[in-house]
Amino acid sequence: MKVNLTSYGLPRDGKESEDAFAVKAWDETVIAVLADGTGAARRGREASARIVESLVSNYSARPESWPPQKALTEFTRLINRTLHHESMLQHDAPEMISTLSVAVIEGNRLFGLNVGDSRVYLARGGQLARLSEDHVDEQMRHVLRRAIGLAPDVEPYCFERELNDGDIAFLCSDGVSNVLDESELNARLAQRYAARAIVQHARSVAKPEQLDDMSAIVIDIAETGKLRAVSQLPLHIPETLQKGDVIDGYELVRPFQHSDRVWLATKDGQRWTLKFAPLEARDSEAVLHQFIKETWNATRLGGAFFVEAVVPEKRTAHYYVMEFVEAPSLRMLLKARPLAVDEAVELGKFLVEASQFLLRCDLVHGDIKPENILVITGYDRLSFKLVDLGSATEIFSITSRAGTASYLAPERFRQAPISERTEVFAIGVTLYEALTRSFPYGEIERFQTPVFNKAKAPVRLNPNLPPWLDSLILRALAVIPERRYQHYSEVAFDLAHPEKVEPFYQEPGGGKCTPLRFYQTGFFILLALTLYLLAKLLHH
Structure with missing residues (x-):
C-alpha cells in the first residue's frame, strides 16, 4: 500500500479549537478520526479529544477476530456511553458532546462510520461521493439529532467501499463543508490538494457568519494494498482439558x-x-x-x-x-495474618493506581477482591498484581449485579451502573478485610438483597489503625454514594497525605438513613410531642 496522509486544522478565533483529529498507519492499515466538539456544551473540546484518542488507541489493538466494521461500532458505542454517563454524573446534563467521522483502510477496502455532521467523502476519477450521513434537524441545520455523548446509546451510520489506485478519502468538520460545496471540494481533491491547502482556502473565502473551527484529513491512495490471506482454520474450544495435553x-x-x-x-x-x-x-x-x-x-x-x-x-x-507468577493471593495470605498498616497503605495505593490505569482505557476491573490480588514478597516490602480481567468492563456499561456480592456497592443492588465510586467501595471492602479479616457489612450471598446497617469501625477490630486510615476506609465504604469518595484521585490524595484526611462519621443506621427518612422521623416526633402537649392542655 502507498498512501500520502495529510491533516490540518485552524481554530475559529485563534485560540483552542473544539475539533480534534488524528491519523495513524501501520502495515496495510490506516485509521483517520475527526471529531468536532459542540461549542454549546461546556466540555465539547474535551469530548472531541477523548473520542479521537480512544478510537485510534482501541482500533490499533482491536481483537483479531473482530472485522473492522464491528470494531469501529463497538468502540464508538463504548466512548459514547462513557462520555454520556460521566457527564450526567458530574453535571446532570449532557455536557460532553461531539460529532465523529472515521475512515479505516484495510488493504483495498475502506470502512467507516459517522455520527453528527462531520463528513467523509471518496474522490475517484473526477467524481466526489459523500459516504457519511448528516444527522441534523431538517429545519434548523445547526441542531444535531445525533451526536456522541448526547444520549446513553448511539447508532452510528456505517459505510464500506472497495478502493482503487488513485482514490482519495477526505474527512472534514462542518467548518469546512459549510464553506466549500462539493464541487469546490472535488476540484481541489482532483488536483491532489493537501489538507492544509483546503482548510486555508476555506478560511480565506469564508464569510464572517461562516467562521468556525476548520479541520480536514486527506488520505491520498496512490496504490491500494492486498491484505495477506487469513487462515480459514477456525479456532476450536476444547471440551475437556487434561493433564499432559x-x-x-x-x-x-x-x-x-x-x-x-x-x-x-x-x-x-x-x-x-x-x-x-x-x-x-x-x-x-x-x-x-x-x-x-x-x-x-x-x-x-x-x-x-x-x-x-x-x-x-x-x-x-x-x-x-x-x-506465570509464583505468588499467593491476598486471600491465602489473610488466612495466616492480616496486613500491617504500612502494607495496607501500599495495597490501597496499588489498587487506586491500577484502577486509574484502567480508567484511562475507559475500563473498570469489576471484581476487586483478595482472590484477584497476587502478593509478591520482596526484600523489605510487599508488592501486588491484579489478575482476572474476565470481569473487566467499560465504565458505566453494566447495571447488573456482576461481580462478587460482598464487594458490591449498595447502589449496585438497585441497578446503578458500575462507576468509579462503586469501584472505590470494592477497594474499601478489600482494605477493611485486609486489616481486620472480616467484612464491614457481613458476608453477602450472591442472590441476597442485603440491608446495609452501620459498619463497625475497623479500628475497633484492629487497634493498630491510625485514625486517618480508619476515616479513609469508612469514607470509601459509605453507604450513601454522595458521601463516598467520588473519584480514585481523591482516595489517592488522602493515601499520600494522611495529615489532611478529615474525620468521617457514619450516618446512624447505615443504609437505612436517608434525607427523606430523617425528615419523616422528625415529623412524627414533633407530631407526637404536639399531641402530648395538646392532651395535657385539655386535661388542665
Missing part, C-alpha cells in the same frame, strides 16, 4: 483451584498460565464475544499492575497465555 506446544500440568479452564503449562522449560474460553462459548456467541474482549483487554493491559499476556500467533484454540 499438548496444545500448540504448551503441555498442561495442572488446573488452578478456582477453574478447570485456567491451567499451569510448560513450554521450552518455562512455566506459563493458559486461560481457555469457557465451554458455554461453544453454543453462545455472547459468551464467546465476552471472552474475545477479555483476551483483548488482557493483552493490552500488561505491565506494572497486571500480569503480561499474549496471544500466540499460530494458535489453534481460543485461549491466551499469561506469565
Whole structure:
C-alpha cells in the first residue's frame, strides 16, 4: 500500500479549537478520526479529544477476530456511553458532546462510520461521493439529532467501499463543508490538494457568519494494498482439558483451584498460565464475544499492575497465555495474618493506581477482591498484581449485579451502573478485610438483597489503625454514594497525605438513613410531642 496522509486544522478565533483529529498507519492499515466538539456544551473540546484518542488507541489493538466494521461500532458505542454517563454524573446534563467521522483502510477496502455532521467523502476519477450521513434537524441545520455523548446509546451510520489506485478519502468538520460545496471540494481533491491547502482556502473565502473551527484529513491512495490471506482454520474450544495435553506446544500440568479452564503449562522449560474460553462459548456467541474482549483487554493491559499476556500467533484454540507468577493471593495470605498498616497503605495505593490505569482505557476491573490480588514478597516490602480481567468492563456499561456480592456497592443492588465510586467501595471492602479479616457489612450471598446497617469501625477490630486510615476506609465504604469518595484521585490524595484526611462519621443506621427518612422521623416526633402537649392542655 502507498498512501500520502495529510491533516490540518485552524481554530475559529485563534485560540483552542473544539475539533480534534488524528491519523495513524501501520502495515496495510490506516485509521483517520475527526471529531468536532459542540461549542454549546461546556466540555465539547474535551469530548472531541477523548473520542479521537480512544478510537485510534482501541482500533490499533482491536481483537483479531473482530472485522473492522464491528470494531469501529463497538468502540464508538463504548466512548459514547462513557462520555454520556460521566457527564450526567458530574453535571446532570449532557455536557460532553461531539460529532465523529472515521475512515479505516484495510488493504483495498475502506470502512467507516459517522455520527453528527462531520463528513467523509471518496474522490475517484473526477467524481466526489459523500459516504457519511448528516444527522441534523431538517429545519434548523445547526441542531444535531445525533451526536456522541448526547444520549446513553448511539447508532452510528456505517459505510464500506472497495478502493482503487488513485482514490482519495477526505474527512472534514462542518467548518469546512459549510464553506466549500462539493464541487469546490472535488476540484481541489482532483488536483491532489493537501489538507492544509483546503482548510486555508476555506478560511480565506469564508464569510464572517461562516467562521468556525476548520479541520480536514486527506488520505491520498496512490496504490491500494492486498491484505495477506487469513487462515480459514477456525479456532476450536476444547471440551475437556487434561493433564499432559499438548496444545500448540504448551503441555498442561495442572488446573488452578478456582477453574478447570485456567491451567499451569510448560513450554521450552518455562512455566506459563493458559486461560481457555469457557465451554458455554461453544453454543453462545455472547459468551464467546465476552471472552474475545477479555483476551483483548488482557493483552493490552500488561505491565506494572497486571500480569503480561499474549496471544500466540499460530494458535489453534481460543485461549491466551499469561506469565506465570509464583505468588499467593491476598486471600491465602489473610488466612495466616492480616496486613500491617504500612502494607495496607501500599495495597490501597496499588489498587487506586491500577484502577486509574484502567480508567484511562475507559475500563473498570469489576471484581476487586483478595482472590484477584497476587502478593509478591520482596526484600523489605510487599508488592501486588491484579489478575482476572474476565470481569473487566467499560465504565458505566453494566447495571447488573456482576461481580462478587460482598464487594458490591449498595447502589449496585438497585441497578446503578458500575462507576468509579462503586469501584472505590470494592477497594474499601478489600482494605477493611485486609486489616481486620472480616467484612464491614457481613458476608453477602450472591442472590441476597442485603440491608446495609452501620459498619463497625475497623479500628475497633484492629487497634493498630491510625485514625486517618480508619476515616479513609469508612469514607470509601459509605453507604450513601454522595458521601463516598467520588473519584480514585481523591482516595489517592488522602493515601499520600494522611495529615489532611478529615474525620468521617457514619450516618446512624447505615443504609437505612436517608434525607427523606430523617425528615419523616422528625415529623412524627414533633407530631407526637404536639399531641402530648395538646392532651395535657385539655386535661388542665
